[in-house]
Amino acid sequence: MRAIITGVGHFVPDRKLTNNDLKQLVETNDEWIISRTGIKERRILEKDKGVSYMAVKAAEMVIEQRNISAAELDLIIVATSTPDIMLSATAAIVQKELKATNCWGFDLNAACAGFVYALSVASQFIENGKHKKVMVIGADKMSAMIDYEDRNTCILFGDGAGAALLEPSNDDNLGIEDFILHLDGSGNKYLNIAAGGSLLPASHKTVDKRMHYVYQDGKTVFKRAVIGMADVTTKIMKKNKLTNNDIKLLIPHQANLRIIDAVAKKLGFNQDKVFINLDKYGNTTAATIPLAMSEAYRKGMMNKGDRIILSTFGAGFAWGSLLLKWAID
């Protein structure tokens, strides 16, 4: 039994935060941001809404496209690092809003690698015959965790969500073919939100020290992301005896255009084989890959039978690549 993607959807808030808007907040400028990151604008969710709002909208788009009822879902996995609340799971809030009355679910936190991790997990429940419909969502409201006084991070991130439905197929020429995932906790110190968890619960001190915001050593993350995504993509292609000609589209994590260009160069992929939308959204963490996948599909860039590679890198460090054959007409 193969797990195939039968529907994809996405949601981004209407409000745009442009490079010129950021110029009002920190010492930066449009030219620097575009030349160093490729990002022109990001989307920002209203303050009074949580990440579940976007996750539900993305899932609803999938449900509508696939023309099913939410009650048919067996499992909902929400990949996020920015849950609505610390307890309970965002998956529970999404389940309630969707009225998915016959499922279970959980959150998965692997930062930017969350969606690829979640897709890999979900495929196991399909392949072993346990479930027939699994909704996999990647969603993050990064604007809630970003210090808009820190120019090293505030230029990079935005809010968004994407979702995909996994179902079984007897056609073993379609669907998820393979994945290779990695985790290296020694990377934690280079990219994290230090406070707000059980180690350092919120206190006056953690707030005063701005420890509830994303911290990043950009240069180290940059280097590790390039090496990580290029190496794991090479590995999965070699393992499956594939050359560049066999791949229709590489959908990389959207963090920085220079990271994507360096990965593509190492792999020898032409630009037309690499999907990019970070100019419009910035880094939406767990949402980047499903948001990109949904847009690429709607732009007609993936047809049934095309081989696609999803490749990701994020906090942890957590990274990996997933190989699939597109199954939607």
Ligand code: COA
């Ligand atoms: N606007 C203007 N100048 C800025 C700036 C900004 N927003 N941010 C930094 N600068 C300045 C620096 O202070 C530095 O000035 P100096 O030379 O006088 O010290 C100069 O620009 C170069 O900074 P540097 O940090 O070397 O830039 P960079 O080319 O490494 O780019 C990042 C910084 C953050 C864009 C880059 O490191 C990056 O994208 N890292 C990985 C991010 C990522 O992928 N994160 C998520 C992974 S999931």
